[in-house]
Amino acid sequence: MAILLSIDTALENASICLAKGNEIIGMSTNTDQRDHAAWLHVSIRENLERNSLQPGSLNGIIVSIGPGSYTGLRIGLSTAKGLCYALKIPLVVVSTLEMIAYAAQDEAVDLICPLIDARRMEVFTALYDRQLTLIKAPESIIVDANSFDELLSNRNLIFCGSGSKKLQAVLSHPHAFFSPVQATAVHLSKIGLQHFTAQRFADLAYVEPFYLKDFHTHQTQPQ
Numbered sequence: 574m575a576i577l578l579s580i581d582t583a584l585e586n587a588s589i590c591l592a593k594g595n596e597i598i599g600m601s602t603n604t605d606q607r608d609h610a611a612w613l614h615v616s617i618r619e620n621l622e623r624n625s626l627q628p629g630s631l632n633g634i635i636v637s638i639g640p641g642s643y644t645g646l647r648i649g650l651s652t653a654k655g656l657c658y659a660l661k662i663p664l665v666v667v668s669t670l671e672m673i674a675y676a677a678q679d680e681a682v683d684l685i686c687p688l689i690d691a692r693r694m695e696v697f698t699a700l701y702d703r704q705l706t707l708i709k710a711p712e713s714i715i716v717d718a719n720s721f722d723e724l725l726s727n728r729n730l731i732f733c734g735s736g737s738k739k740l741q742a743v744l745s746h747p748h749a750f751f752s753p754v755q756a757t758a759v760h761l762s763k764i765g766l767q768h769f770t771a772q773r774f775a776d777l778a779y780v781e782p783f784y785l786k787d788f789h790t791h792q793t794q795p796q
Contacts, residue, residue, distance in 0.1 A: 575632040577769060578617065578656070579762040582609045582649035583641025583669040584689070585735065589613070590758035591620045595766065597759055598624050610648045617652075631662055633774075635765030637758075638666040639783035640697040640711060641689060646782035654777055663774040665765045668783065670699040670711055670734075675764050676756035677733035678705065684728055686721070688736030694743075696736035697785050700724075705764075713786055716740045725749055 574594040581588050587609045591599035599620035603612040621628065636653040639646045650666075657664045673687035681703045689697040694716050700709035714720065716739060724730055725748045732740055733752040741751045768774075 575766075575769060576626065576630055577633050577635055577762060577766060578631050579635040579758040579765055580613070580617075580649045580653055581637040581669070581672065581756075581758045581761050582613065582645040583637045583639055584645070584756070585642070586755070586757075587612065587645065587649075588758040589616055589620065590762040591624060591626075592762045592766070595763075597762065600757070600759060602757065606642065606645070609645055613648060613652055628656065628660060631656070631660060633657075633663045633665060633769050635665045635667060635761055635769070637669040637672055637761055638780070639669055640713075640785035641669045643782075643784060646784065650780070650782050654780070657777055663769070663772075664777055664780065665768045665773065666775045666780060667761055667764050667768065668699070668711065670697065671701070671705060671707075672761045672764060673734040673756040674699075674701045674705055676754045676760045677731055677752040678703065680750075680752050680754070681731045682729045682750075684708065684724065684730050686730050686732050687734045688716075688732055688740060690735040690739060691786075694739060696739060698736065711783075711785055716743065718743045718745075720744065721746075721749070 579590040588602040601616040634653045670687045674685040685701045699711040725746045729748045731750045
């Protein structure tokens with residue numbers, strides 16, 4: 574039975590999960606976004622030790638690939654790739670939006686719309702059906718009271734994720750439902766196991782974080 578480590582540092586709260594097949598045998602979270610990098614390696618080691626496992630016991634790594642925090646995505650993916658290179662094990666990558674949608678799957682009547690809070694009224698979002706088939710590709714949008722009018726006219730939507738609070742403040746509709754569920758590496762582990770079993774592995778040499786938007790840094794202009 575495969576022993577898999579799942580890593581999510583894309584969101585404000587980071588988490589890792591250690592699983593033996595479908596059985597969760599270890600889980601840790603970190604709520605201080607500024608401390609994700611230092612916390613991550615310590616947490617991985619502690620979860621392995623609590624289960625009397627060595628890094629070499631791992632059969633694969635699962636990581637949330639984005640969208641999400643620029644820094645968080647780099648931390649998670651670089652750690653996952655480093656372990657995979659060192660241990661010669663495969664890497665599975667999962668969309669952060671799919672992970673959030675999976676967390677709300679049991680509550681869904683029709684469509685699932687995960688939302689990740691960006692800046693101001695902006696969110697990263699996508700659209701899935703109850704089977705987690707992607708209906709609308711990930712995009713960045715500015716939400717307002719009319720953002721989902723066409724879909725809500727004849728479909729029930731469940732909104733979930735950190736950006737759903739932003740939308741709930743401006744949208745009221747009888748077909749709109751808001752889930753308080755918080756996605757963690759446990760949900761990531763469940764999806765990742767399906768990819769691992771099907772051998773849908775990432776190319777370690779070329780896989781990069783899925784930022785969705787270009788990453789810009791502030792540079793001093795030459796005088």
